[in-house]
Amino acid sequence: MxxxxxxxxxxxxxxxxxxxxxxxxxxxxxxxxxxxxxxxxxxxxxxxxxxxxxxxxxxxxxxxxxxxxxxxxxxxxxxxxxxxxxxxxxxxxxxxxxxxxxxxxxxxxxxxxxxxxxxxxxxxxxxxxxxxxxxxxxxxxxxxxxxxxxxxxxxxxxxxxxxxxxxxxxxxxxxxxxxxxxxxxxxxxxxxxxxxxxxxxxxxxxxxxxxxxxxxxxxxxxxxxxxxxxxxxxxxxxxxxxxVAELGSGLLGEGEVSCIVGTAGVVAACTSTPVIDPKKRVMCWSYPLEGYWDILGITQTAASSLTWFRNTFDKERSNEVFDEYSSMAEKVSLGSEGLVFLPYLMGERTPLWDSKARGVFFGLTIKHSKAHMVRAIMEGVSFSIKDCMKVVEELGVSFDSVNVMGGGSKSPVWRRIQSDVYGKKVMTLETQDTGSIGNLILALLATKEIRDPLEAAHLIRRVERVDPDPARAEKYDNLFGIYKRIYDRTRSMMAELEAYADE
Missing domain, CATH: 3.30.420.40 (ATPase, nucleotide binding domain)
Incomplete structure (x- = not known):
């Protein structure tokens, strides 16, 4: 070594x-x-x-x-x-x-x-x-x-x-x-x-x-x-x-945004000034780089929604089933033929902060199959992350690309869905171990091997870029509005269902 x-x-x-x-x-x-x-x-x-x-x-x-x-x-x-x-x-x-x-x-x-x-x-x-x-x-x-x-x-x-x-x-x-x-x-x-x-x-x-x-x-x-x-x-x-994982994903300065589609969903934006959200939807924490802050949105269940689906309907299958899910979802049209998924399987954090929120498949018909449900999950998780991104943009952070990590970055069709849903370029990285790369960057700065974080840019190796399709992005934007209204109009009923949770 x-x-x-x-x-x-x-x-x-x-x-x-x-x-x-x-x-x-x-x-x-x-x-x-x-x-x-x-x-x-x-x-x-x-x-x-x-x-x-x-x-x-x-x-x-x-x-x-x-x-x-x-x-x-x-x-x-x-x-x-x-x-x-x-x-x-x-x-x-x-x-x-x-x-x-x-x-x-x-x-x-x-x-x-x-x-x-x-x-x-x-x-x-x-x-x-x-x-x-x-x-x-x-x-x-x-x-x-x-x-x-x-x-x-x-x-x-x-x-x-x-x-x-x-x-x-x-x-x-x-x-x-x-x-x-x-x-x-x-x-x-x-x-x-x-x-x-x-x-x-x-x-x-x-x-x-x-x-x-x-x-x-x-x-x-x-x-x-x-x-x-x-x-x-x-x-x-x-x-x-x-x-530190965000640093290792390429958040080396202002305007950079990363997204982790892992067990939870994390949207992080780097800014040179601390930002307060008066509506208390997202957090702003100090960043490991001096003079920078971290605007953070965290959703409760991201790729774990698809893991839940596997554990519930394909519990005998191992992780190779996710490649099969990706192929299935690719054959289903945008919008899952009118099926919308709300990924609130454990309540929701950013931006709703609603512990009583429930997961929902909305629009199920007799024509819908497992493939439709898989794609709806991918789209619904992407909508939940977009919900966070819109708050970040509302707070003054402009960006046109996102570095994507986690299980949700491994599927080609899910990367395409994310790009079209976000309306942003989606960049994937050579390594998923961005925490180790972030630790390396901090060590290089601490030991004076480099003086400026941007000198570490060569350590961030991007291997693919997916550009959003304008027509598909517009359709997803309309569907995102429906996604939002489904939650708004069922929120009180979700809370009422809490009484039956332990029956």
């Missing part, structure tokens, strides 16, 4: 460690899974010791292929699951499990903040509206329901920052992850003293903030012995997993 950087991607379900060459070649990766603890209603916790074990195991696996690995690592660059955090005692040991971003038990805190006005005030102070996903309401839930844990807590760290602490002994976070706490002012890239005071949280519990593309420390002797890496290897401060 060639020398390069060691990319660590601390995901929700597992950690991936990758050696990336300085020229952007994904040389070898290792992956380790860890479980989510969900034994009580709303609970979603993890054992942080398993993150560390997973990283050590991955490094051992990489070393088994090349014993010289430690000497090949010029720097370590890390991104990780956002919001998830660890409580540390006076000796910097974790006090029980971490609370992940999936945990819903802070809903009572959010409900109280909405009633007493604190939610609105936090929005004014931070330009982000708090939800159960954010760290601050979860911390307040721990303070209320686990007072013995909170009394022992001397510091609280975001997941990837805790790993950096184990590697370097330094407690540092970055603006992209700090944005996900609900007490960080994205305009100044500083903790908001007033926001902290408003919810009764001591700011000294939180880590200092440093830009993402900086060296935040070096591998300690102890960490070197535990991981097998060389003492003194520099560690890059890094960022949240989605934002």
């Amino acid at each position: 060639k020398e390069g950087i060691l990319s660590i991607d601390l995901g929700t379900m597992g950690v991936k460690v990758t050696l990336v060459s300085m020229s952007g070649e994904i040389q070898r990766s290792a992956y380790a899974e860890y479980p989510i603890i969900s034994e009580l209603p709303g609970q979603a916790e993890q054992d942080p010791a398993l993150w560390w074990k997973g990283i050590i195991d991955c490094i051992k696996e990489l070393k088994s292929h090349d014993a010289c690995l430690p000497k090949l690592v010029n720097a370590i660059s890390i991104c990780g699951q956002m919001h998830t955090h660890v409580y540390l005692d006076s000796e910097d040991n974790p006090i029980g499990p971490s609370i992940t971003w999936l945990d819903q038990r802070s809903s009572e805190i959010i409900e109280q903040w909405n009633k007493d006005g604190r939610a609105d005030r936090l929005f004014e102070l931070t330009w982000n509206f708090p939800t159960t996903t954010y760290a601050a309401p979860q911390i307040c839930w721990v303070k209320k329901h686990r007072p013995q844990v909170f009394a022992k807590t001397k510091s609280i760290m975001i997941a990837k920052d805790y790993i950096k602490y184990l590697l370097t002994g330094n407690k540092i976070t970055d603006p992209s992850d700090a944005s996900g706490t609900a007490v960080f002012d994205i305009r100044t890239n500083k903790w908001s003293p007033e926001a902290l005071d408003l919810i009764g949280l001591d700011g000294h519990l939180l880590s200092d903030v440093m830009p993402s593309a900086r060296i935040m420390g070096h591998i300690t002797e102890r960490a070197g012995k535990e991981t097998g890496l060389l003492e003194g290897t520099p560690v890059v401060n890094g960022g949240s997993d989605h934002s």
Whole structure:
């Protein structure tokens, strides 16, 4: 293997460690899974010791292929699951499990903040509206329901920052992850003293903030012995997993937009000024590149809608069935012969924020087949993402192309549908591992190998461009209006159906 950087991607379900060459070649990766603890209603916790074990195991696996690995690592660059955090005692040991971003038990805190006005005030102070996903309401839930844990807590760290602490002994976070706490002012890239005071949280519990593309420390002797890496290897401060993946997809400056059609759908736009959405439909978080922000729309179920279809109607089939689905959908005309799908199988986030929203096949007739339903799913998911894109454009971001990633980018017919639905050029990338490329770019900036993010443009290798067909785009635009009206006119009935959900 060639020398390069060691990319660590601390995901929700597992950690991936990758050696990336300085020229952007994904040389070898290792992956380790860890479980989510969900034994009580709303609970979603993890054992942080398993993150560390997973990283050590991955490094051992990489070393088994090349014993010289430690000497090949010029720097370590890390991104990780956002919001998830660890409580540390006076000796910097974790006090029980971490609370992940999936945990819903802070809903009572959010409900109280909405009633007493604190939610609105936090929005004014931070330009982000708090939800159960954010760290601050979860911390307040721990303070209320686990007072013995909170009394022992001397510091609280975001997941990837805790790993950096184990590697370097330094407690540092970055603006992209700090944005996900609900007490960080994205305009100044500083903790908001007033926001902290408003919810009764001591700011000294939180880590200092440093830009993402900086060296935040070096591998300690102890960490070197535990991981097998060389003492003194520099560690890059890094960022949240989605934002670093966006960087690796080509969001190197203003006006760039990426779209992940994965389990969820993510639309991200890079802007040189922070943007507030008064209607609270999309988020704006600090970006790993200094002087830039990330306008973000997240839909709840994207490619996972097609996975649901497979699991329900073709449950004996493996992933090869998706190629068959693509061929089936290609034979169906635009609009699925009058069949429209609303992909709200788990409620919807951006831009509806409606947990009671339901999935819908609207317009079914006796002539419709499995192929029609597959294409309708592809079109409906694309409509949900277009819904986010229209908000991004409304907020002043202009763009004519989108870098597309995830499972929805693998199907040629789905790429064509997306281009026509969005009315944008759709670009696909050589690698799906954009997190590792993003980590490489941050490492190149941190180590002064490059001075400007645009110098990394050659690392973003686009392999296909699909241009929208004007006539088809116009037809889809009309169908998008029908899609919107179906939700508007069934929304109240969706809420009424909630009463029957647990019957």
